[in-house]
Structures are given as C-alpha cells and as structure tokens.
Amino acid sequence: MPGKKIFISGDEAVAEAVRMARPHVISAYPITPQTVTVERISDFVEDGSLKSEYLHVESEHSAMSAAIGAAAVGARTFTATSSQGLLYMAETLPYASGARFPIVMMNANRTVATPWALLSDHRDSLSQLDSGWMQVYCEDAQEAFDMILQAYRIAEDPRVMSPVMVNLDGFILTHTYEMVDLPDQEEVDAFLPPYRTENRMDLEEPRTVCYASLDEYMEFHMKQEFDMRKARAVIAEVDRDFGIRFGRQYGGLLEKYRCEDADAVIFTLGSVTGTVRSVIDSMRGNGYRVGLVKMRFVRPFPEDEVVDIAEKVKAIGVLDRDLSIGYEGIVFSNVSSSVLRACSAPAMVNYIGGLGGRNISKDNIQEMFLELLRAADGEKGKRVRFVNVGSEYDG
Amino acid sequence: MADRLITSAKELSNSEYFYGHRACAGCGGSLALRLAMKVLGPRIFVAIPANCMSATSFLHPQVAFSVNCMISPFPATGAVLSGIEAGARALGLKDYHVVGFAGDGGTADIGIQALSGAIDRGDRVIYVCYDNEAYMNTGIQKSGLTPYGSKTTTTPAGKNFPGATGRKKDMFEIVAAHGIEYAATASIGYPEDYLRKVSKAALCQSTSYIHVLAPCSTGWGFPVEETVEIAREAVDCGLWYLAEYENDEFVLNKMPKEFTPLEDYLLKQARFRHLKERDMEHIVHGRDKKWEKILKNWK
Amino acid sequence: MDRPKIVRYEKPGKVENYPCGAIRVGTLVQDNAGWRILKPVIDHGKCVMCLRCFLLCPDGVIDKSGKILEIDYRFCKGCGICARECKVEAIEMVREGGDEDAG
Ligand SMILES: Cc1ncc(C[n+]2csc(CCOP(=O)(O)OP(=O)(O)O)c2C)c(N)n1
Ligand code: SF4
Ligand code: SF4
Ligand code: SF4
Numbered sequence: 001m002p003g004k005k006i007f008i009s010g011d012e013a014v015a016e017a018v019r020m021a022r023p024h025v026i027s028a029y030p031i032t033p034q035t036v037t038v039e040r041i042s043d044f045v046e047d048g049s050l051k052s053e054y055l056h057v058e059s060e061h062s063a064m065s066a067a068i069g070a071a072a073v074g075a076r077t078f079t080a081t082s083s084q085g086l087l088y089m090a091e092t093l094p095y096a097s098g099a100r101f102p103i104v105m106m107n108a109n110r111t112v113a114t115p116w117a118l119l120s121d122h123r124d125s126l127s128q129l130d131s132g133w134m135q136v137y138c139e140d141a142q143e144a145f146d147m148i149l150q151a152y153r154i155a156e157d158p159r160v161m162s163p164v165m166v167n168l169d170g171f172i173l174t175h176t177y178e179m180v181d182l183p184d185q186e187e188v189d190a191f192l193p194p195y196r197t198e199n200r201m202d203l204e205e206p207r208t209v210c211y212a213s214l215d216e217y218m219e220f221h222m223k224q225e226f227d228m229r230k231a232r233a234v235i236a237e238v239d240r241d242f243g244i245r246f247g248r249q250y251g252g253l254l255e256k257y258r259c260e261d262a263d264a265v266i267f268t269l270g271s272v273t274g275t276v277r278s279v280i281d282s283m284r285g286n287g288y289r290v291g292l293v294k295m296r297f298v299r300p301f302p303e304d305e306v307v308d309i310a311e312k313v314k315a316i317g318v319l320d321r322d323l324s325i326g327y328e329g330i331v332f333s334n335v336s337s338s339v340l341r342a343c344s345a346p347a348m349v350n351y352i353g354g355l356g357g358r359n360i361s362k363d364n365i366q367e368m369f370l371e372l373l374r375a376a377d378g379e380k381g382k383r384v385r386f387v388n389v390g391s392e393y394d395g
Numbered sequence: 396m397a398d399r400l401i402t403s404a405k406e407l408s409n410s411e412y413f414y415g416h417r418a419c420a421g422c423g424g425s426l427a428l429r430l431a432m433k434v435l436g437p438r439i440f441v442a443i444p445a446n447c448m449s450a451t452s453f454l455h456p457q458v459a460f461s462v463n464c465m466i467s468p469f470p471a472t473g474a475v476l477s478g479i480e481a482g483a484r485a486l487g488l489k490d491y492h493v494v495g496f497a498g499d500g501g502t503a504d505i506g507i508q509a510l511s512g513a514i515d516r517g518d519r520v521i522y523v524c525y526d527n528e529a530y531m532n533t534g535i536q537k538s539g540l541t542p543y544g545s546k547t548t549t550t551p552a553g554k555n556f557p558g559a560t561g562r563k564k565d566m567f568e569i570v571a572a573h574g575i576e577y578a579a580t581a582s583i584g585y586p587e588d589y590l591r592k593v594s595k596a597a598l599c600q601s602t603s604y605i606h607v608l609a610p611c612s613t614g615w616g617f618p619v620e621e622t623v624e625i626a627r628e629a630v631d632c633g634l635w636y637l638a639e640y641e642n643d644e645f646v647l648n649k650m651p652k653e654f655t656p657l658e659d660y661l662l663k664q665a666r667f668r669h670l671k672e673r674d675m676e677h678i679v680h681g682r683d684k685k686w687e688k689i690l691k692n693w694k
Numbered sequence: 695m696d697r698p699k700i701v702r703y704e705k706p707g708k709v710e711n712y713p714c715g716a717i718r719v720g721t722l723v724q725d726n727a728g729w730r731i732l733k734p735v736i737d738h739g740k741c742v743m744c745l746r747c748f749l750l751c752p753d754g755v756i757d758k759s760g761k762i763l764e765i766d767y768r769f770c771k772g773c774g775i776c777a778r779e780c781k782v783e784a785i786e787m788v789r790e791g792g793d794e795d796a797g
Binding site: 024025027052053055056057058059061062063065066067068069070071072073074075077091092095099201202203206207208209210211212213214216 | 437438440442449450453454455458460461462463464465466467468470471473474475476477478479480481482483484485486488490491508509511512515516
C-alpha cells in the first residue's frame with residue numbers, strides 16, 4: 001500500500017495504524033467514544049485488509065484477559081477502551097504488565113461516573129498510573145496514528161517488554177477529522193518488524209508465563225521497574241528512528257515548546273496542547289516569556305527532563321484534566337515531586353480544568369500565564385485553581 | 396493429543412504433567428486436574444484462575460506442571476482460554492489443546508460471564524470446572540454451587556440458618572443452554588467415565604465443558620482417604636448425576652436403580668452433620684424434583 | 695522409576711538476572727515427603743496390577759513403568775486413597791518410622 005494523506009478522525013487514525021501494525025489478535029468491547037476504532041478494525045478484518053483474529057468479548061475485563069491469553073503464546077495484540085471500560089478491566093492491567101506482555105491499548109479519555117458524562121477528561125487513565133503500563137497522550141490524529149506504531153516498537157523492545165496505553169481525548173480527538181499522513185506498508189514493516197519473543201508458552205519447550213512468587217515478589221517487581229526505567233531511552237530512540245523514516249518526531253517523553261528563556265511554562269497533556277501553543281505564539285508576540293511543556297509520557301515519568309525545566313523557569317503551571325479528590329491534580333503531584341529535586345524552587349500552580357469536557361479557552365490559558373508570570377515575580381496565590389468555573393466557585 | 400476415547404487407567408501414559416503440587420493430601424481437585432492433563436497432554440496450554448489449584452502449584456520456583464501453564468485473572472478463565480486459542484490459531488500452531496481448570500466459585504459466580512462469552516464465541520477450548528462446592532482457597536466460603544444445608548465460614552449453621560440456604564446452580568444446564576458442542580458432568584468417584592468425557596471434549600471442534608465433582612476433605616470434613624468414595628456416593632445417593640449434553644440433547648449416563656441413603660452421604664461430612672430432620676427432608680425433596688425432571692426430559 | 699528430579703534453586707543474585715516473564719516449567723526444588731504420617735506400602739504378592747491406585751492417586755506418585763508398581767515417596771503425601779481404593783487390599787498404610795515407634 002503506497003503512502004497517502006486522508007481525512008479521518010482520531011478513532012479512524014488509530015484503526016488505520018492498527019491495520020498497519022498487523023496484530024495477530026484483537027479483542028475489544030464497545031464504549032463511546034472508542035467505538036469507531038473497533039468498528040473500523042472490524043471492517044478491515046471483514047474486507048481482509050487486516051488478517052487478525054477478532055474476538056468479540058463480553059466485557060472489557062475479558063478484552064484484556066483475552067489479550068493476555070494471546071500474548072501468552074507470543075501473539076501481537078491490540079485492544080481499545082475508555083472510561084468505565086478501563087476501570088472495569090483494571091484488575092487485568094497489572095496482570096498484563098507484570099507478566100511483561102507488550103500489549104498495546106488505545107484509551108479514549110472520558111470522564112468516569114458519577115455524575116455520568118460522555119465527554120473527555122483524564123480521570124480514567126490517570127487512575128491507572130500505577131498499573132505498570134506506559135502511558136502516552138496524543139495531541140492530534142496524526143500523533144495518535146504515529147504513536148500506535150511507535151507503541152508496538154517500544155513495548156516489544158526486549159529491554160522494555162511492557163504494555164503501552166495510547167490516550168486520545170474523547171470526542172475532541174477521537175471524533176475530530178484531520179488530514180492524516182499514512183505511510184506505505186513496506187515502510188511500516190521496516191520500522192516495526194514482526195514480534196518475536198521468548199516470553200511465551202511454547203509447545204516444544206513448555207513454560208509458564210503468569211505464576212506466583214512469594215519470596216521473590218519484590219525482586220520481580222524491581223526488575224519490572226528497572227526495565228521501565230530503560231524504556232525512557234528506548235522511547236527517545238524509537239522517536240528518533242521514526243523521525244528519520246517518516247519525517248515526524250515528537251520529542252520522546254515530552255516536548256518543549258518555546259521554553260528557551262521562558263519565565264513561566266504550562267504543562268499539558270493531550271489535545272489542549274494545541275490551544276496552549278497558539279496562546280503562547282500570540283503572547284510571545286507581545287513580549288511575554290512563556291512556554292509549553294507537552295507531557296507525552298506520564299509513565300515512565302520524564303523525571304530528568306522535568307528537573308531540567310524546573311531549573312530554568314520561575315513558574316510552572318500544570319494543567320490537569322483530572323482531580324484526585326482530597327488532594328490535587330494527579331499530573332501536578334507527579335510534576336511537583338520531580339521539581340523538588342531541582343536546585344531552584346519555581347512557583348507552582350495547579351490548574352484543574354476541562355473536567356467532563358468543560359471548555360478551556362484561549363482566554364483561560366492567557367489568564368493562567370499572566371498569573372504564573374506574577375507568581376514568577378514573587379506574588380503568592382493559590383496552589384490549586386479551578387479553570388472556567390466562574391470566580392464564585394474557584395476554590 | 397487425545398485422538399480417541401480413553402476409558403481406563405491402562406490407556407494412560409505413565410508421564411505426569413501435574414506433579415509436586417502442594418494441594419492438601421487427598422485433594423479431589425488435584426486428582427481431577429491430574430487425570431484431565433494425562434488425557435490431554437503433553438501438548439497443552441493450561442490456564443487456571445485464582446483457586447486452590449493455582450495457589451498450590453505455581454509457586455515459583457516450584458512450578459508443579461511440566462506443560463505450558465498460566466494463572467488467569469480470577470473472573471476471566473473463559474476469556475484467557477479464548478485468547479490463547481486465538482493467538483495459537485493466528486500463529487499457526489498445530490496439535491494442541493487449550494484447557495482451563497476453574498473451581499466452582501471461579502466458574503459459577505465470578506467467572507460465569509467470561510465462560511458464557513467463550514462458549515458464545517465457540518473457540519476450541521476445554522473448560523473444566525472442578526466443583527468442591529465452596530471457595531476453598533480463601534477458607535471455605537459459600538459459592539453459588541454450595542448445596543443447601545452446607546456449613547461454610549460465611550454460612551455458619553446455627554439457630555436461625557441451617558448453613559447455606561440457596562440451591563446449587565445448575566451449571567451444566569446453564570452451559571448447555573448456550574447450545575455448546577459438548578458438555579458433561581462427571582465425578583472423580585467414577586474416574587473412567589471422567590476420562591472418557593475429557594477425551595471426548597478433546598475431539599470437539601469448538602468449546603466444551605466438563606463439570607467434575609471433586610470433594611475436598613478440608614472443606615467438607617471427612618477423612619482424607621475417603622475423597623474418591625465420597626465422590627462416588629454423591630452420585631449413588633442421587634445428589635449428583637453423570638450426564639452429557641451433545642447434539643442438542645441431554646443424555647443420562649448412569650441411572651441408579653435405587654439411591655443409597657442420603658443420610659449416609661451427608662452425615663459422613665462435618666459440613667452437614669448439624670442438619671435436622673426437616674433439612675434432610677428439604678434435601679430429599681430437592682433431589683427428587685431434580686430427578687423427576689431428568690427422567691422426564693433426558694434420554 | 696520415571697519421575698521428575700529435584701533440582702536445587704539458586705536465586706539469580708542480581709535483579710537484572712530475574713526472568714522477564716516466562717520461565718521453564720517442571721522445576722521441582724522441594725519434596726512433599728514431610729507431610730506424611732502414614733506411608734503406603736504395596737504388597738506385590740497381592741497386587742493384581744489393576745492400576746486403580748495409579749489412577750486415583752491425586753499426586754500421581756505411583757509409577758507403572760516397571761514390572762511392579764513403585765511409589766515415589768518424595769512426593770507421596772500419605773493420604774491413603776490408594777489403600778482405600780485397592781480392591782484386593784494390597785496396600786497397607788504404615789506409620790512413618792513405625793519400627794522405632796513400636797519399639
Ligand atoms: C477478583 C478476585 N476476587 C477475589 C479473589 C480471592 N479469591 C482467590 S481464590 C478464591 C476462591 C476460589 O474458589 P473456587 O473457584 O471455588 O476454587 P477453590 O479455591 O475452591 O479451589 C477467591 C475468592 C481473587 N483472587 N480475585
Ligand atoms: S482445601 Fe480442599 S480443594 Fe483446596 S487443596 Fe485442600 S483439599 Fe484441595
Ligand atoms: S489398586 Fe491394588 S491391586 Fe490394583 S494395582 Fe494398585 S495395589 Fe495393585
Ligand atoms: S497415599 Fe495418597 S499420595 Fe501416597 S501413593 Fe497413596 S494415593 Fe498417592
């Protein structure tokens with residue numbers, strides 16, 4: 001298949017990438033706003049353009065469990081979910097990561113009940129940060145397409161052998177149409193060779209893949225952590241190779257945008273990044289020294305990169321589309337703990353916004369930057385701010 | 396690969412695929428697993444959810460299997476089996492069986508959804524439920540297959556309750572209602588019948604299910620050497636039955652001419668020893684109703 | 695007798711050397727003999743080689759590969775099912791270390 005540009009949604013971009021990654025087994029259960037992905041994949045299986053076993057499972061718990069079973073014999077696997085579905089499969093996530101299965105999953109970020117809602121936020125995926133899965137967040141459909149391919153390369157790297165969750169903001173990204181550049185299949189095959197592993201059951205040399213360990217549980221866990229640390233370099237390496245082959249590079253664990261000489265930066269995750277970028281461009285035009293840190297991977301966490309940024313800026317805002325009720329934004333907690341390692345102590349403000357799909361406007365972002373710049377000058381303010389709720393509600 | 400029906404110990408190889416496990420002495424469940432693997436092995440993929448069998452045999456570095464095996468999430472045996480089969484199919488593997496061994500709780504309660512899904516998909520997997528009539532691994536709590544009057548740690552018998560008050564779910568018939576290719580009940584008290592059924596399941600082209608009664612001396616309270624005997628008596632007294640479901644029909648394999656006395660079976664076991672006259676009557680009534688239905692509708 | 699060997703387990707020493715997932719099966723590092731109070735002893739004169747004990751041993755420790763049955767006492771738990779189920783009473787359960795006890 002030769003390369004081409006087509007106008008598709010984020011969900012469809014994921015499906016196209018899955019077709020090119022050619023997993024052996026796909027198991028998925030429908031949930032809005034992931035459905036288009038699994039429908040498209042089903043079309044591809046039906047029309048023969050994707051030769052995968054498609055398992056119609058009866059739940060997300062079974063979707064992941066079936067992927068675990070397939071990975072256990074050495075198959076490349078894919079599944080996709082969202083929100084309640086991700087939480088429903090939660091038990092199986094550490095099963096997969098602990099067994100060191102390089103499963104790739106798309107998660108369409110969506111709020112979790114109650115109150116019931118359909119639109120996007122990151123409470124679903126961030127609740128699973130400790131599951132042993134890598135987590136990457138995409139800004140647009142092209143990045144979603146590219147990251148599915150990269151995810152398999154990273155996950156299946158023998159140094160890493162851990163699963164990846166590729167996150168797309170529900171509706172904002174999953175259902176928005178964009179031009180997406182699809183490379184040709186040969187190029188993809190060269191980038192992503194067939195999956196071969198010794199981490200599987202084998203009829204000639206029988207093995208076990210999920211077992212119990214009482215005495216050495218901790219060593220197994222540490223091994224997983226050590227390999228996850230190695231993933232940081234692998235992510236950067238894969239990103240570079242992808243850039244060389246396809247002309248698109250994302251910066252690995254995180255992307256810094258106009259951070260050189262910035263006094264204040266905002267950390268973002270996912271689709272809001274584009275809005276922040278354009279606010280920065282216009283504020284820079286007016287002489288404001290502001291920048292953006294697009295967090296791409298939250299696990300493994302870009303610790304050194306964050307320390308480096310913290311040592312160069314005077315104020316950091318973290319825009320969380322989630323809230324760990326009883327404390328603060330989850331990304332903020334994560335960023336703060338790395339900032340503590342820095343030699344300087346920038347001002348830190350947590351912006352909680354976009355919950356349940358609430359809009360985050362350019363004006364909102366500009367206000368954040370202005371507040372951060374005041375904080376950079378030493379003004380004391382609140383640690384946690386709620387965005388776009390009206391001043392009477394803000395904490 | 397079982398490619399014919401096996402009905403006797405002679406036909407079994409001397410090789411053991413489940414060896415050195417730490418199940419209690421005389422554990423019925425471990426016998427059910429051992430025999431099934433002897434029929435199916437060695438080219439098998441085994442998945443076992445959380446239960447007594449996985450807890451006692453996957454303890455790294457002592458892995459008591461010499462065949463491919465894995466622990467599956469407790470609720471997900473059916474799904475893991477499907478996944479293994481789909482993966483093996485996609486990778487072009489040949490001559491193998493995919494088999495799962497779940498307890499009564501792992502099958503009739505938390506795992507019933509995944510089992511139902513697996514049968515619905517029709518993947519070529521063998522699902523064996525070894526039924527010890529309670530959650531044994533966690534300390535003898537009531538499951539959906541705990542029979543009426545059974546004392547468990549969550550259904551204590553006292554002034555107000557006679558132990559468990561539910562009726563044992565008819566898992567065999569629930570499974571059959573899916574229109575499965577092959578389902579059977581069995582008992583380790585009738586081992587030859589069980590061997591035959593496992594080898595029959597191995598010949599199926601889609602999902603098959605075997606529900607084998609596997610007494611647990613620890614949870615039921617009887618002397619360890621009587622495990623097989625109790626399993627036999629359960630059938631002889633009519634509280635369990637040997638049957639198959641095939642080609643959309645139920646077939647009864649063993650028609651007891653006369654039931655052995657129910658009290659004999661019950662009173663041998665500590666879990667039933669507290670039962671009063673009227674509880675016994677309740678159990679007899681339940682048994683007779685079941686058999687009325689069996690005799691009316693099954694071949 | 696054709697039963698698996700017991701092998702010594704050595705810890706990998708370094709975390710990096712722990713397995714990344716799959717491990718080989720059938721590694722027995724410890725016997726179960728200590729569980730036994732009673733020990734099954736086959737009277738080969740009485741045994742008619744019906745294989746019922748071989749069939750019903752939950753631990754699979756009765757080996758039928760030779761001319762006579764052999765019990766792998768490393769893994770026999772002494773449950774007594776074999777003795778109970780032998781139709782010709784060819785298996786006797788004797789107390790472990792019985793001689794000393796009797797003396
Ligand atoms: C999701 C989940 N819930 C609960 C448990 C705890 N648990 C482990 S084994 C077990 C009992 C298993 O009972 P059963 O399936 O009847 O098998 P048995 O132990 O009797 O052999 C339970 C409740 C678990 N491991 N996972
Ligand atoms: S508790 Fe019962 S089922 Fe569990 S290992 Fe012991 S005898 Fe077997
Ligand atoms: S059951 Fe008795 S007669 Fe039969 S083989 Fe065993 S010892 Fe011999
Ligand atoms: S006593 Fe139990 S474990 Fe030992 S040989 Fe007999 S049946 Fe097997």
